[in-house]
Amino acid sequence: MQKEVDIVIIGGGPAGLSASISSAERGKSILILERNEELGGVLNQCIHPGFGLIYFKEELTGPEYAYRFIKEIEKYPNIEVWLETMVVDITNEKEITAINKDGIWKIKTKAIIFSTGCRERTRGNLQIPGTRPAGIYTAGTAQRLVNIEGYLPGEKILILGSGDIGLIMARRLKWEGAEVIGVIEKLPYPGGLTRNLVQCLEDYNIPLYLKHTVVEILGKDRVEGVYIAPVDDYGNPITDNKKFIECDTLLLSAGLIPENDLLENINIPLDPRTQGPYVDQYLSTLKEGIFSCGNSLLVNDLVDYVTLQGILAGKSAVRYINNEINIEKRSHIEIDGNLRLVVPQYLSYPILEDITFYFRVKEPQKSAILTLKDNDKRIKEWRFPVVKPAEMIVIKVKPEFLRYMENPKFSMEG
């Protein structure tokens, strides 16, 4: 079966929803392809508050945040939504192959926006030795079971990884009557946002074991317990000091992997630091007409940023179709010092508008200075009282500071 639209958006979570609105209000025909049975993505299972403080200037729960966009897209007759539809292939000519109950679709389009989000790191990714009993879940799977399906995944729970989903699930499971033994983190600092450490662990006296990891899982049919051990400064477990912890469930909250298999299939280069595609300030990948936003571009800690990236990607896709993006030169942005990643990674000249840059740091640091340089010339500085790996740094830079740079470089020093 055949279909033709101006813009195809792959993924109907927060990034795809805002991208669809910003491109639909500029008059294009939009098709959202969503593999789940409803729109909203992971927001539907994030029933806790804390969403929307930047974008809506009020505090919403995940489902409420999603609902605002789902309601909004109903106003646009030029947005079509296909649920339970899985994209299996794209070509360099922007032909998409998708499968749903109606069969196999070949969809022709002028621009594609990737808003495919992330997968969670599993036991396989983490390579934890031991038996293979029931009771090992990623934190997000447990979250879906509790908050959407209405099941409690276990009664005596240990959480590996101090990412936000793990912290939120610690509190959630406590509220549902489970015993939460603790949270184990391999790094010397926690992975989640401060407010989640305060509200989810400290409020309920749930211990956080830093510089520890799970070295073995035990149990025949069901998890019966795990061995945890401290790790040395290089992250290697000191198994001589291992300790048995009895539990029936192990939740894994050890990071997210942007889902970009489809981009890799057509050789769109990915940044090993973000695991998303390299993009310029239009959120265009290095293949023109293909855009990326949200958690498949980089793992965001706030949905508000995901929404803003979606809006930008939608607007850029329309500009691309209208031939309004004329790139004369492109510079790669280098990073240095305590910076772990930057998005966008490229500047396309001429620069006409403010550019929002997203950074993450490698290590916690007090009184940090972020510097923008061209070759070795200092252009601008930003000061931060404190920076943390778990908390993204977001700055907006005016075009006059970015004009025709040869070797733009951001660095962070003390």
Place this chain on the structure above:
Amino acid sequence: MKKELTCIVCPLGCSLEIEIGEDIIVKGNKCEKGKNYAIEEITNPKRILTTTIKIKNGKYKVVPVKTTAPIPKEYIFPLLEKLSEIEISAPVPIGYKVLENIFQLSIDVITTRPMETKENTRKTKETKKST
């Protein structure tokens, strides 16, 4: 007396220094909300409660709910207990009042998403198929 707190009003997470004497003096906050949070946290700590309740004949077996405002921390477990005994019937809109004026606090518990019925979900899918 001095106390250190991390502000949780917004994701910025300001580090607050609080001096508790005749007055409560707050330092390190970037906005007025941070000062109010610190004073509340010292005198009467509150949290928004979000959980799920059972729903009959819904697309899913549970529906998410929240308190319309933060409630004193000591009410969290009693309210969870109360909510575990409640079952509503689909369909319900978003913002549907599940409990009113809980513990005489002038705070309600409302649904945070609409929940359609099972039958309705099936019907929408069939319509989609025929188009």
